[in-house]
Amino acid sequence: MNDRQIVDEFVAESCDHLADIESQLLAIEANGAAIDEELVNTVFRAVHSIKGTAGFLQLSNIQDLSHEMETVLNLIRSRELAPDAGITNALLRAADTLRAMVENVDNSGDVDVSEHLTALRSIASGAQTAVPVPPPADTEKTLDMVQTFVAEAASEPANDVRTPADSVSATETADRGNSTRPTGHTPATETNIRVSVRVLDHLMNLAGELVLSRNQLLQTVGSKTNGNLDSISARLNQVTSEIQEAVMQTRLQVVETVFSKFPRVVRDLCGTLGKQCDLVVEGEDVELDKSIIEAIGDPLTHLIRNAVDHGLETPAERIAAGKSPKGRILLKAFHQAGKVHLVVRDDGAGIDVARIREKAVAKGIITAEQAHELGDRESLRLIFRPGFSTADQLTNISGRGVGMDVVRTNIERLGGTVDVDSRVGQGTGVNLTLPLTLAIVPSLIVRCGAGRFAIPQASISELVRVKAGERADKLQCVNDAEVLRLRGNLLPLVRLSGALRLPSSGANTPDHTGVAGNTNIIVVESGHLRYGLIVDALHDSEEIVVKPLGKNMKDCRCFAGATILGDGQVALILDVAGLAAQASLAIREEKDRSESVETMAASADSQAMLLFTNASTEQFAVPMGLISRLERIRGDQIDSVGGQEVLQYRGASLTLLSLEKQIRALPRAEQQRLYVIVFRVGQREIGLIAPQLTDIRAVPTEIDTTSFREPGVVGSLVLEGKTTRLLDLLELCRAAHPDWFEHAPQAETPAAPHAPTILLAEDSGFFRKQLVSFLQADGYNVLACEDGQIAWDALRRPGQPYDLIVTDLEMPHMNGFDLAKRVKSDPSLRRLPIIAVTSLASEEDVERGRKAGIDEYLIKLDRDQLVNTVAERLRLSRLGAVQPQNTTGRIS
């Protein structure tokens, strides 16, 4: 080993020692007087080892600093010092400097450590003065340590132990600007990565397999007998996939590398702000790709700082609000559905939605009318708009109101999403969703002109195909700007061929009405930007490997990189935001899609419906809220087994319903490709064959429930001159498979005694059916009542315990407010959670509902929201965690 290697070894070893020191010091502080000797010993040993080797290498600053730290730690260990905030502070700051010096070991002599030395010494001398550690003793310790290295070098560190005076004078000439606490040390993750030997061995094995496969392939190709090419290609395929997986594994790092710095951040911030807070970290062993780990540090830091600064109240405020003075911030990571979820949740004051709206109007982000129309969720999302800050006074802790916008932009750039939820008085949660890796991106491949391009799925919100015949109606020009009429909104359009100046095939030019002339529009989103991209053709969805473009192309903002397709050709990856800029698309605040869907659902008498035709002349409607997803299949994928049609897919079979077998309907049009509407009944999935989808739109729910009523059909209405029958999926399913329901609750007659029973009051027959089917599909027993009076009578009838009430507000005889009031004033019933499902959304109504004792306020009719809220409320009420009186108290 030469000198350099020894120093490098020292740096690596010291970094290992210092890696956990921060959390360990914090733990020591948390223990207070109850000293965990083993823990203190661990830190002591770490610092001691650094000191020893530093002495050997004549790194005097490192040695001096670690020596003083060791002295203080020794006093703590011997219980002569009780660690408090001051001592921990000094130790933490010293550890920071120590780390900085170790990481930049060659210049460690230039760092001014005198401040730390003085601080640590005064702490040490403040303890029982009987234990000063004299320099000679120190040298002996150093010698202990060093003798394992080289015996003859042992005398050198002794010469190098400096008196404090030396140390100060030596550093006086040093660069002072560099002296204070260094920030942002470069973590070792950037250049080096630790890989377990097991993973490497596995990779090695796979490399061997790959070589074998290649040899086989060469041999087979050489012998010109293509006999077992199939098996070789299968083998190659398998080996390649495994190698891909194994290589991905080498890039995995535990999220702890990011999380570990936050206890310190929270602690320091709380100190500055005079707040108290516990940081609870969960899922620190979740493994994430290196690229993600590197990218989430800043956004998370921002969110944590926000939570402490804006989220948590001061201890006095907390006590006044009846909470413990110490706040709690949860930082959690977990995998779900192929995504990484990161949650930062505080139990602070929550976000006052009304104030958000006020601010947004005051800052000109939205108009007063828009503010009035916004629901609570959209209002909360205003904090992600540029230039928004709710802190009345700007602080230097959470930035100057650019923060959440930047967080959102950063996360979306990674292909992730950000969402926020908040309850006044209970706290705020921010959820980040990220892809597992940035190196491999699921993308849609499209063609435009002769070129193929990849669009990351994360930027795609939906695909729209406009048929030649509908083009005049749906595609229109406003002042030369093309727009698409999509569910009542105008969506700006960008032609890819135009933006990239490519020759496009003629079919898509504005005035062309050719035969094959479907226009393919990809609705893309990036940040606040939402527009439709016209391409010539759609190809497959592929997982693509992102490759950078060379430096000659660094100004091509239309592309985020390139990838290599299966045939070896290069395809460029489109950058949705850059493309919009290229097409000089005015960056406007486009409405959230969820918003428009919600507005549809929220208007009192309409609901989002999927329209489709079975035979081409008969139109049907299904509420969007019931649909799990849509699948596009080939006609020949449908098997008939004993008269029952099933679809083989995803390794399982999906039972299919044909409309004409269940209700009076003409047989479906024979088509090569058709759609299947997949929905859930209890724990099962079932598909309804819907050959041709027409539209998704808001449909009035004032329906004729007599003319076409039959099992499976709720009623009918006329849409644009077409009689459209509204289907009841649950009834259809029950008619086809009565056996499925033998053990499940029958409508309006609760049969499964162990399942929670929900009392439902709703006067509109349509919504009542919807609500019953949502709730029954989720496995609850439901008693549906036509108004509040009937519900109240049912509640008072003895013998039937209910677990939860779901009610409409506007009903004849007894409205929802009165029902809630009665329930909450009845001692035997007041424990029941009450969820209002309503189209009334004005502030006064919400307030009135809360006063009446309504626990949750949901806008008609979001299935997921409903079932989630019901589940959550039931859970809470089972836990007894939320007493009704508390609930009403905190809302008002």
Add this chain to the structure above:
Amino acid sequence: MNATLEAAAPVRSGDVEFVTFCVGDLLLGAEICHVEEINRHVDVTPVAHSPEWVLGVVNLRGEVVTVLDLRWILGLGNNVTTATTRNVVVNAGGERIGFLVDRIADVVNASWSDIKAPPANLNGAQGRFLQGIYELDHGLLAVLNMEEVLAGN
């Protein structure tokens, strides 16, 4: 004469090998140490809005490599791909960059001392990209100044 030579090319001595190729009517040479490989990856994917001297990108065994238009850089019009077109891949400071040439010729051994300065009447654009001229038995070889070529326009 000597002064001009030194201005155009830094003092070099010893022997040198050139990969030679044709672009238009010119016979060009690139120092062999710059050249990583010569291949037939001439099916270039164009990149919209890229600089004019960039033809596009190709897949070089899994790496996306930028391909420059040497004709455009030398002011000889735009590239025309034919059956003899080849992609010369060079290493430019860690990044691989290819450029298309009309035809590959021989490897030429020469000595730096035999390389003459470009003639004074060679106009600006081309002059910048040429390091010197080497006389072959059957004609002249223009030695490319690789640094300048790779720097783009």
